[in-house]
Amino acid sequence: MKRYLQLLKHEPLLRRLSSIQLISYFGAWFSNVAIYTLLIKMEVGAEIVSFVAMLHFLAGVVQAPFSGALIDKLQPKKLMLTLIVAEIIATACLVFISTHDDLLYLYLLIFVKMASASFYFTTEMSLLPKILDPKVLQKANELHSIIWSFSYTLGMAVSGYVVYIFGIKIAFLLDAGLFIIAFFLLYTLKLDVAPIVTQEKLLEMMQDTFRYIKKTPKALHLMIVHAFVGLTAFDALVALMVDKYYAGIIATSLALGLLHSARAVGLVIGPVFLGKLLNNKRLVYIFFAQALGVFLWAYVMQNFYLSLAASVVVGFFTTTLWSYSYTLLQKNIEEKYYGRIVAYNDMLFLSSAAFTSYMIGYLAVADFSLEKITTIMGIGFLIGGVYYMFVLRTQKIKEISQ
Template sequence: MLLKYLALLRYNHALARLSAVQLICYFGAWFSHTGIFTLLIELKAPVWALSLAAMMAFLPSIVLAPFNGIIIDKLPKRTLMLALMLTEALSVLALLLIDSLDFLWLLMALIFIRMGVGTLFFQTEMSLLPSLLAKPHLIIANEIHSMIFAFSYTAGMGLAGIFVHFYGIKASFLFDFALYCVGIFILFGTRFREPALQNAATGALKMFTQTFYYIKSKPVILHLIFLHALVGLFAYDTIVALLVDYEYKGILSVALAIGFLNTARAFALCVGPVLLSRFVSEKNMIYFLVFQGLCIMLWACLESNFYTSLLGIFLAAFFCNSIWSYTFTRLQNACDSAFYGRIVAYNDMVFFIVASLVASGVGLAFELGFSLMVITSFIGVLFILGSFYYAWVRHRYF
């Protein structure tokens, strides 16, 4: 099954180079991410500062979505992506200036800038793919992207802590900066056919209002955005943190317990698309959503024991990337090229709103006295309800 991914990368040099940039930058990002939180802990930052730093991962995708879409649809993609990567690299380098809590405001600003331009880079690339690939190849490219993210997450998170431990926080920032420089070099040498700029002369306000009229005229777009956001229901981080804190005490250190659970999850995100790709179809997606829900409910039954929980979280994540890739591909295919950037940006916004609500809702439900088994099971039920929603959308629009 890996052959079709390798064949596409070999056939499409632009996709291969863009995928290499993704791999390098995603991998390096976890080094500075680990360095930032290690720095905050070493500086004895208050809890609200740690929470604010974590929230910055979601905030740019939600706040900047209307502006990001307009920027993507108005500017040449290659030039924009180079400018974004350079900005992201410089924001990482600027982290070396933070040596006390007096610069906490600067740290938060740098995190916001970095996450903002990183999000815009991702949205630009995903809006570019439909013009680089034939429709049958688009879902394969999306699966490649999701597997690169999962692999980078697994390897990056695993190695970043070791790297910071032995070489220090500033070395992690410098290493990430060096990787961005490599990524910029690869991107600079990448050539691809730029899609026609259909909005270059259109005002930003007009583009903003056009988007709402466009979605109103094509309601399937909105339904596909909501279907894609179903994956955001599996915002598992809060559940993992609570399990480690309340269920797995004394088994392993907090860092190792979280690391093993995240590794099991990320491994499932990598192998899931490879094994399931041949079964992904419009007809079968309803079963994927049902199985996703059932697997999360199975994890709920297994999560009280750390070792069985590793199997549970693996199964709970097994269908995620296939659902993510399929729904994203349907959205790309349903969207007209003039609106790619704006629709991708709004799709990201809804996805992260759902993920944020689930992450905060899990904590609130736990505080109200609901067990983690009940909370996790409820998320599984939402996926099964999502399968009925998908069946309705498919019957009406596909």
């Protein structure tokens, strides 16, 4: 953890962006427990729970083909401020959702909220290589992924306690307030990064990106490798676990909060232990370790307390897997294409997460046990590890330290 603190000490711009990132990403996921608690209280089926989970990721998929080109053409600060405003409005409007008749509005608000969050995330990830020395980019990505993962799970964890104590609507309003704070922190930040000057139109830039991917196959391979991390989209699975196994022993919102809290612990401490040990070849072992962690979770799932412990193990490898595969992609593409390639990379990652969420609901409705569903997800990480081994053998991949 000391190396991350040193990085923040010597990079004031990154320090402010990281603070804004922590608040905005935390806010992006803070509403989730309130949403899932609302759905469980409405007694909707597993297919709706999984559809809502899928929608959180699908929103980013839909906007990704356009966002990359826009990121390269627009001034980053103005774009990021606009996206935060969209999140404020969508989050505040969630207080009006209360019955089955409002489900369509819920879907729309989630779509706007998460599309904006994904767009913001892609903008910042394409910004980091432009403002940081390449030597510190890996540590910055690790820090970024820790914050993202920590916000992702802890946002839902804290939300669980807030929903339990204050109620669903108060959670939505507090969430909107977080985005307002992030807006003012970003508004007062001096961030002078000029957009790429090009005469290409939006469609031409998109076509040029596909040509670049075609002539640089390692970029596509690394995007696919990163997409395997989307198998960690456990939101729908956790909600179904709570409803099936734990609702009789603990309040729904508290169970959701505790499970996400446990995974947050693993997400934060994982890179601290694994970050210095990694290189390109050793990433294979992280894939396999992630699979074993998921298998363990499936085995102990029905016991709430053992499930909490397994959640820590599952989270332990996730952040490192995410950050290292992301840095590999950044290291192996041309600067001109940062925004667009990162956007398409996020599209594949979010597509994987959306598909995972959908399949959890589909298989649950098809009478697959939650343990079998979790085991299938673990097998996916084994496949990801084998695929990455193939990429290493067939492509010339630069080491992060080079």
